[in-house]
Amino acid sequence: MSHPHPELGAPPALPRNGLRVIPLGGLGEVGRNMTVLEHKGKLLVIDCGVLFPEEHQPGVDVILPDFTMLRDRLQDIVGIVLTHGHEDHIGAVPYLLKERNDIPVVGSRLTLAFITAKLKEHRIRPKTIQVAEGDRRTMGPFDCEFIAVNHSIPDGLAVAVRTGAGLLLHTGDFKMDQFPLDDRLTDLRAFGRLGEEGVDLFLVDSTNAEVPGFTTAEKDLAPAIEKVFRTAPGRIVVSSFASHVHRIQQVMDAAHEHKRKVAFVGRSMVRNMGIAQELGYLKVPRGLVVDAKALEGMAPNKVVLVCTGSQGEPMAALSRMANRDHQIRIGEGDTVLLASSLIPGNENAVSRVINGLTRWGAKIVHQGNAKVHVSGHASAGELIYCYNLIKPRNVMPVHGEWRHLRANADLAISTGIHPDRVALVDDGVVVDLVDGRVKVTGKVRAGYVYVSAGTVGDVTxxxxxxxxxxxxxxxxxxxxxxxxxxxxxxxxxxxxxxxxxxxxxxxxxxxxxxxxxxxxxxxxxxxxxxxxxxxxxxxxxxxxxxxxxxxxxxxxxxxxx
Structure with missing residues (x-):
């Protein structure tokens, strides 16, 4: 297995028959996902996301990948391929497009809708290319095929990239839920077909590599959510990611069944759920969703509020409610449902929010005391299944902290892949695929770039x-x-x-x-x-x-x- 070497310098020129993989984020961390591919003088970007700050980064809004290695080669970028619409995969796109605003942005219908709305706030009109599973698009020397994958947001895509150096398959974020809420399965037939063609380099989601077995199906959460709605005496406040359409759909269904009205709270939640509803990804019965102000005169047991803040973000609606800094006042009889998994590093922030809400008399339901969330990522059993199905020649674990990357590498080796063909690397470490084999060849800058008070890079x-x-x-x-x-x-x-x-x-x-x-x-x-x-x-x-x-x-x- 390869690993980062502190003595690494700048990589040499890439052989003409080679494919270079440059991870600028997402390795050694959960967030800031960004991978750059280089072939025949052109660059293809896969995902461009943000990382949210931790306690030791006060005053920071978000953390971006470092675009330094791209600045002299912006005209060589043929496209930005987005695997799905989560912030840790699309949140940094506006900042890259400020460097060059005509880079084509490629993604599924919902993903492009989310990023287009975000770019509008930055006054950027992107050049977009909409794709769906089964589509193939050629961008410069990169022939991209898009494959349906199941995740915690609709319209997720894996991408297979054919080049003169070989075939690369990037899973994006995925799992193998056999009973998905939107009936959209991970396309294992396509994975098998690509395996028969010969996958030279497999970039694999590592987030749940330490978790044995298979990830729980989304539908298995319904009883726990239904219990909250059945037993809550007053208002229900549901906190989730603003892009978690599947979870919000389950909340909508429960609210409709128990005759409660729903209001979205927070700009990103209102924006994203409006888009999801307009495009048909979120099914909302007529009259179920109302403006938050309309709930003020209603009986508490007829009210549901859906907001952001499940990770303890200080400026999100839920944190402000816990701090009594929001127009919505949490009190006795309220039930707060945290309907998202805990991202590593956010434990203390979430604990403070739970304690603050409890202080005001609310009952808190979270993944620690109820089955109200399942992961959107493949567990060890699913990853092993994919390795045995695809039989890749080389593997590069992506998306995860070091313990996740290492666990994923060990899974690959356990299925028969030679350790020398597993590239276990950190952000910025350059991996070249030449003549069918991967090799670490150098390192580029890939440090944190902080956005604070709307400015980029001033905070060091x-x-x-x-x-x-x-x-x-x-x-x-x-x-x-x-x-x-x-x-x-x-x-x-x-x-x-x-x-x-x-x-x-x-x-x-x-x-x-x-x-x-x-x-x-x-x-x-x-x-x-x-x-x-x-x-x-x-x-x-x-x-x-x-x-x-x-x-x-x-x-x-x-x-x-």
Whole structure:
């Protein structure tokens, strides 16, 4: 098995008969999915999604893939193929199209409807190509065939890419639900046919590779959801992903049966469910869905609210309800149904939301205490089935944290695939398929790009560390008036402390450390303000850590006397 090597440099030129695979996101993380294929000088992008921030990334809206390696080659991109409409696969498309707005965007009917609506908010009119299962499209040197797959959102597609270097099959997100709510099965006959043709490289969804057996069918959730509707004494608040059409359909069916009215809360939920209903993917009986304001005068046991926030996102409707920062006030008699699986890394945020809602008297139903969610991803039994059916020559696990990728690689090897033909790599590690074999050949930039307050890239890892330090350790501003002639303090510095829970006078004991740092700078002939501020900041930081075990953010300001 291959793995990332820190010593890897830029990859060499790709042989003309080779196919290069460059993962820019989705490996080692659940989100930010993006894979770039290169062949004969052209590039094909498969998915372009976002990652949602965790607690140690305060103030960040979303996290994008790094487009650096694409910027000099934007004109070589022949298309962006979207496997389905979840944010972790389409959310970064607007930011890539801002780099070049005429890149064709290829996807199924629902996926294109979702991304077109999102792009409208960014004032981008995309060039779209709608495809369906069974279709084939040629984009530059890439001959793409689209295959139906079952997932937690309708219209999911796997994509088979035929090139002069061989046949690549990318599953996208998929599972093998035998009783799907929309009667749309994963097309295993197409997988088998491609296997007979010869799949040279198989990119496989890894999210559930650690889970034995087969993923539970969506229909098996109906009893648990029905129980919530049957027993809830007051309002029901359902929180789900804004694109989870299948789950919302089950909620619609239960609400209709129990004669409750439904209102969607949150811009993305209102937008996506409106699109799904308009296109016929969401079946809604006449009069069932009303505006949220229309529910105000209704009896609580006749009300259902469907909102976002199942992952504890701080600005989502459910989090704001838990914090009493929303017009909808949660109280005694309300039942909150969290109808989405927990994405790794969001445990603490979700726990805070549950505790906040419980505090106001609500009953919380979630996957930990009821069978109200099933995964949209194939478990180990399904993955093994696919390996045995397709018999790929080479495998590259995608979509998952490292433990998921490793588990998927082990499954592939257990079915007889040689370890040397399993490319287990991290974001940015380049894998080339040449003469039927995969090989790690280099590495490109694939770091996090942060969107904060609508701006891209202004927030860095350093500024995030500063934000975390501010939130955990507080800050102290040191205003030092320095004699330009001697380099010494002209008068004792002022200390302005915030968030330390201590008297600012304690920092007077740090003055000798500042004087020592300034004396050393003067001895070296250093009088630059920026360098003096760095030395003062370092001196105060070291003193605070040594004397008080505190690590506040130190902001030094030097004023020339």
């Amino acid at each position: 890892e350093e500024s995030l560390r500063d934000r975390v330090t501010l939130s955990q350790q507080g800050t102290v501003t040191v205003v030092a008036i320095v004699d330009a002639a001697t380099g010494q303090l002209a008068e004792p510095p002022d200390f302005l402390a915030r968030g330390l829970g201590t008297d600012e006078a304690m920092f007077d004991a740090a003055i000798p450390a500042i004087e020592k740092a300034l004396a050393a700078a003067a001895a070296e002939g250093i009088g630059d303000h920026g360098e003096l501020e760095k030395r003062i900041g370092r001196a105060v930081s070291q003193w605070a850590d040594r004397k008080h075990r505190r690590n506040p953010l130190v902001i030094p300001v030097v004023i020339e006397a």
